[in-house]
Amino acid sequence: MNRVVGERDLAETQFDATDAEAVLRDMVRARRFDERAVALQRRGWMSGYPPFEGQEAAQVGAAHAMETDDVLFPTYRSNALQITRGVPMSDILLFRRGFPEYASGHDERVFPQAVPIASQIPHAVGAGMYAQRDDADWASLVCFGDGATSEGDFHEGLNFAGVFDAQTVFFCENNGWAISLPDSRQTASDSIAAKATAYGFEGVQVDGNDPLAVWETVESALASARDGEPVLIEALTYRRGAHTTADDPSQYRDATPDLPAWRLADPIDRFERWCLDQGVIDEGVRAEAEAAAEEELEAAVETAEDTPRPDPEELFDPVYADLPPELRRQRETARSFVDEHDPYELER
Ligand SMILES: Cc1ncc(C[n+]2csc(CCOP(=O)(O)OP(=O)(O)O)c2C)c(N)n1
Ligand SMILES: [Mg+2]
Known part of the structure; x- marks a missing residue:
């Protein structure tokens, strides 16, 4: 099993300044989307919403690693991954507003978000087995949380993937919580990544708050998967907010959980600081990205409001x-x- 990739200088990575700036802008854009979605839900504009605050690095990094033909199987919390992949913000808002036809991103090869925990894993493996049999040059990437790894669908999916060389990457965002259950109570294994060994393929842990480490890890996993070698990735991150807008985490968690600082850090603040230290961006890039996201959000909300509601x-x-x-x-x-x-x- 590989270990968490620590922070390095830009020159030690495979990326350049343009890549790093694009990732920072996408993380800022995703954060603004999330904040607006919570505010819209609070106004009763749309139904319950599961915020991804804290998981922007994991999701934006993974989205950048995917090729156009790869297929995404998201969960309810994968909105940052979807909008970075190109799903219009208005589609996600419309889906949350009750329009089922906006559940999938047909053009972006994105399946509907799964709410029944882990149910998307066998589906993604089925797609990966199809790709294998068809000799296709794409892979499926399936998102799920730490809690999903206790479901039968997770184990059945990984077993099939190992036996049939499914062209699938399992992307677990370990955000420390499954609603109120801490990840320390989720499994007695040393890690979630370690579980891959039992199914005959590689498991990798990565610092899920370092977007370039995630990009690199997912890119290499997708390359293996396209060669018929599935990979399980455990991106270590943290759910900074509530499970959903219907949840109150103050009922079950301490203000400062017992986790390393890098895992609890705000991934955007951390990456912005790193980009400034590396001379990748000037001060002001974040504010500019926020303003652009605001403008995009205004238009997305307008599009959603102009769409006639179903009977x-x-x-x-x-x-x-x-x-x-x-x-x-x-x-x-x-x-x-x-x-x-x-x-x-x-x-x-
Ligand atoms: C099959 C099933 N069982 C229970 C639930 C209720 N439920 C919704 S979210 C959740 C926790 C999932 O935690 P995790 O997999 O870590 O994902 P996260 O919400 O942290 O992204 C549970 C148990 C469900 N949606 N589906
Ligand atoms: Mg979780």
């Missing part, structure tokens, strides 16, 4: 060909409610 009755369409009696009753109730009220009235 609430559509909720009943996709599940049954013939609705069971109880659901038929509910549909009639919904219809008479909509006839009498504007269902979206409260938003205005």
